[in-house]
Amino acid sequence: MITFNKIALSGAPNARDLGGYETTDGRRIKPKRLLRSGELSRTTEEDRRILTEEYNLKTxxxxxxxxxxxxxxxxxxxGVEFIHLPIIDESTLGITREKPAEREMFGDLFGELAKKNQSPEEYMASVYQSICTTDFSLKQYGRFFEILLNQTDGAVLWHCSAGKDRVGLGTALLFLALDVPQEIIIEDYLFTGTCLQAEIDAAASLLAPRMPDVDTASLVQCLLGVRRSYIDTLFDTISRTEKPVSEFLRDTVNLDKQKILDLKKLYLENK
Structure with a gap:
């Protein structure tokens, strides 16, 4: 069991500091260096003060x-640099926009799934599979690591819309590079569901009157929540390559052995 370091931001419920997570060799990620979150457009002035003054946010x-x-x-x-680094292109977007209030989007998507005779679980699996294997997405994650390698001071925060799919996979890749055990990677990923549950419930309530014949709670939970099977897509992708994790990272996101050592030097505490 790990301790999750949530950052108390009223406008970003899925924000947290990855500091303190332990690696396989007993080292820990430095606090106030690596932050993950959902989108920041709803953050308050106090939220932004917390990020800059308490976490020394730089990027x-x-x-x-x-x-x-x-x-x-x-x-x-x-004093904070903002970098736009889209992980997927518009044609692959789908539900990863993760906008709970947009009932029309969910209705349209559900209609498309019905036409294709595709379950929501199958749809989400296809989204994750695409991100894990598409050259565009992998090259963008490679750029993500280049930014991290140049972040010598302060904290860097990465986010998408809800901070679950694109952020979840990017964080998992980072954890693999830092030698964080798989069970911790999975726990961190699944904790997003806890952080977002209130928003998921609100989305289901908004959608229910529009789709009275559908179990909207289950549908929205599947599409806007997280499941072990989703993040397992990454581990399954690595397994199919029949390569060690280090070689997978080298061949997909351009992280060679020296870059991995540099990441560890930057973001792990000394023994």
């Missing part, structure tokens, strides 16, 4: 697409 990496950014623009923070 924000936005994994969202252009469409998402136009709909919910970033709020600038003095």
């Amino acid at each position: 924000v990496i936005d994994f969202r697409t252009d469409t998402e950014r136009l709909d919910k623009p970033e709020i600038g923070i003095p």
